[in-house]
Amino acid sequence: MVSKRMEQVRAEVxxxxxxxxxxxxxxxxxxxxxxxxxGGKRVRAFLVMESARLHEVPAxxxxxxxxxxxxxxxxxxxxxxxxxxxxxELRRGLPTCHVQWDEATAILAGDALQTLAFELLTDPAIGGxxxxxxxxxxxxxxxxxxxxxxxxxxxxxxxxxxxxLTLDQITALQRAKTGALIGFAAEAGPLMAGSDxxxxxxxxxxxxxxxxxxxxILDVTGTEAETxxxxxxxxxxxxATFVSLLGLDGARERAAALVAQAENALAPYGDSAESxxxxxxxxxxxxx
Amino acid sequence: MVSKRMEQVRAEVxxxxxxxxxxxxxxxxxxxxxxxxxGGKRVRAFLVMESARLHEVPAxxxxxxxxxxxxxxxxxxxxxxxxxxxxxELRRGLPTCHVQWDEATAILAGDALQTLAFELLTDPAIGGxxxxxxxxxxxxxxxxxxxxxxxxxxxxxxxxxxxxLTLDQITALQRAKTGALIGFAAEAGPLMAGSDxxxxxxxxxxxxxxxxxxxxILDVTGTEAETxxxxxxxxxxxxATFVSLLGLDGARERAAALVAQAENALAPYGDSAESxxxxxxxxxxxxx
Numbered sequence: 183m184v185s186k187r188m189e190q191v192r193a194e195v196x197x198x199x200x201x202x203x204x205x206x207x208x209x210x211x212x213x214x215x216x217x218x219x220x221g222g223k224r225v226r227a228f229l230v231m232e233s234a235r236l237h238e239v240p241a242x243x244x245x246x247x248x249x250x251x252x253x254x255x256x257x258x259x260x261x262x263x264x265x266x267x268x269x270x271e272l273r274r275g276l277p278t279c280h281v282q283w284d285e286a287t288a289i290l291a292g293d294a295l296q297t298l299a300f301e302l303l304t305d306p307a308i309g310g311x312x313x314x315x316x317x318x319x320x321x322x323x324x325x326x327x328x329x330x331x332x333x334x335x336x337x338x339x340x341x342x343x344x345x346x347l348t349l350d351q352i353t354a355l356q357r358a359k360t361g362a363l364i365g366f367a368a369e370a371g372p373l374m375a376g377s378d379x380x381x382x383x384x385x386x387x388x389x390x391x392x393x394x395x396x397x398x399i400l401d402v403t404g405t406e407a408e409t410x411x412x413x414x415x416x417x418x419x420x421x422a423t424f425v426s427l428l429g430l431d432g433a434r435e436r437a438a439a440l441v442a443q444a445e446n447a448l449a450p451y452g453d454s455a456e457s458x459x460x461x462x463x464x465x466x467x468x469x470x
Numbered sequence: 471m472v473s474k475r476m477e478q479v480r481a482e483v484x485x486x487x488x489x490x491x492x493x494x495x496x497x498x499x500x501x502x503x504x505x506x507x508x509g510g511k512r513v514r515a516f517l518v519m520e521s522a523r524l525h526e527v528p529a530x531x532x533x534x535x536x537x538x539x540x541x542x543x544x545x546x547x548x549x550x551x552x553x554x555x556x557x558x559e560l561r562r563g564l565p566t567c568h569v570q571w572d573e574a575t576a577i578l579a580g581d582a583l584q585t586l587a588f589e590l591l592t593d594p595a596i597g598g599x600x601x602x603x604x605x606x607x608x609x610x611x612x613x614x615x616x617x618x619x620x621x622x623x624x625x626x627x628x629x630x631x632x633x634x635l636t637l638d639q640i641t642a643l644q645r646a647k648t649g650a651l652i653g654f655a656a657e658a659g660p661l662m663a664g665s666d667x668x669x670x671x672x673x674x675x676x677x678x679x680x681x682x683x684x685x686x687i688l689d690v691t692g693t694e695a696e697t698x699x700x701x702x703x704x705x706x707x708x709x710a711t712f713v714s715l716l717g718l719d720g721a722r723e724r725a726a727a728l729v730a731q732a733e734n735a736l737a738p739y740g741d742s743a744e745s746x747x748x749x750x751x752x753x754x755x756x757x758x
Contacts, residue, residue, distance in 0.1 A: 206615040211623040266573035285554035286626050290619050297614030300588045304607040311599035319592040326585030327494040331578050335499040338574050
């Protein structure tokens with residue numbers, strides 16, 4: 183069952199993050215960092231652990247990488263939620279970091295979580311120095327001004343743009359904003375093993391888009407209680423989304439097609455990739 | 471002459487930063503990143519290049535490290551200047567990043583500059599993978615929640631603290647806030663060469679504190695035109711500084727003593743470290 187395995191990964195990655203943060207000096211900054219890494223579905227960590235398993239990379243080697251990608255993701259959420267950005271007050275069912283603490287602490291906690299992500303990739307448990315440097319370079323490409331941060335900037339620009347984005351533009355934006363980090367996570371296993379990343383790259387591209395379409399659908403159909411975050415944001419902001427462009431049924435169809443595509447990309451792995459197929463199905467069935 | 475050598479380093483590191491940023495997608499985010507890395511004294515880059523030269527590390531190998539430390543430093547300034555942090559409108563004689571662009575862009579440009587710093591450390595020109603991983607780990611320690619960001623958090627907390635900080639507390643705060651990154655820069659040469667970092671570590675500890683005391687003095691004696699940033703901030707905020715605790719003359723004496731200490735730490739290098747001695751003297755004589 184994918185949910186049982188996800189639960190196990192969730193506990194392991196939380197333990198690794200808590201350990202890393204416990205080594206920081208006591209105080210408000212550390213508390214805010216610990217707060218920011220609580221909860222979440224840990225989809226990215228699961229991708230790291232499963233892609234590692236498929237390439238016979240030991241779990242002990244993959245765990246710091248899984249923790250790194252979740253630290254990076256947590257930093258991006260803390261900064262995205264800031265008043266100057268998406269201005270959100272609820273995340274994972276809890277007050278956002280700047281509401282729970284304050285804006286300065288949230289900015290700094292996010293900054294320090296990004297630093298921690300790169301530090302975690304230097305953990306000798308991961309393997310040789312060549313592997314660790316390759317992971318640092320890959321995470322930097324996925325996270326920085328060619329990846330996640332570029333996507334976030336496009337997303338914010340879209341809110342004040344004169345014309346709503348087209349489907350192609352939204353697809354490009356989401357490929358960067360959420361797809362790049364999901365791609366890093368899915369390719370971590372082959373990268374660590376020195377194997378061909380193509381099947382998992384194709385899987386991650388389809389999964390990342392399906393994930394985002396599901397998010398857009400939840401923003402329309404979900405409740406705050408279910409999703410743990412504010413809903414109806416996109417419509418309120420008059421923002422083009424996969425739902426506004428394709429309609430609710432069209433978006434659901436597109437997501438289902440992408441999930442099928444993601445599952446097909448896993449063919450080279452046969453039955454051993456069943457948990458990743460289940461993850462793809464979970465991504466569009468989830469209620470948060 | 472140290473100023474001629476500093477000018478050379480400044481041009482080289484600017485070239486390396488411009489090259490790295492030119493590889494990012496065009497647009498507002500990239501423009502803000504390029505804006506944020508303009509100007510500055512490049513003290514940290516100079517420390518990297520000189521500590522590398524003293525340890526016979528080629529300049530081509532040291533240059534990406536120098537660019538990395540300046541990218542990291544630039545990110546910290548962009549975030550420090552934000553309204554929720556120090557709320558500064560002038561930096562290096564120009565409008566701060568969030569004034570020139572907007573808050574969201576400044577947050578994202580800072581985020582992407584931190585990512586870029588770590589990416590620069592993966593440049594194969596630096597040397598073997600072991601060296602690059604060691605640099606990533608060292609920069610993460612210096613920059614994160616045990617180093618620079620911790621110091622910045624303490625600095626912000628001090629503004630609302632009931633009792634002003636003591637000399638010991640300010641020293642600890644500044645060791646983290648500015649000292650950790652200066653230490654990374656000064657130790658980069660021995661780290662890359664696999665040599666004993668102790669002399670340059672002692673040099674950097676004294677230099678970092680002297681640098682901060684000089685900053686506190688400039689905040690009292692300097693003008694906005696000279697320093698390129700707002701002055702009189704500390705007194706207006708009723709903030710304890712080296713000047714408020716030691717007096718202007720006492721602070722000058724302490725800075726001079728630290729410069730002598732920094733110069734003495736370089737004894738093992740003999741005459742070849744003359745430029746670092748000149749840098750230490752420059753740090754307390756500068757007017758910006």
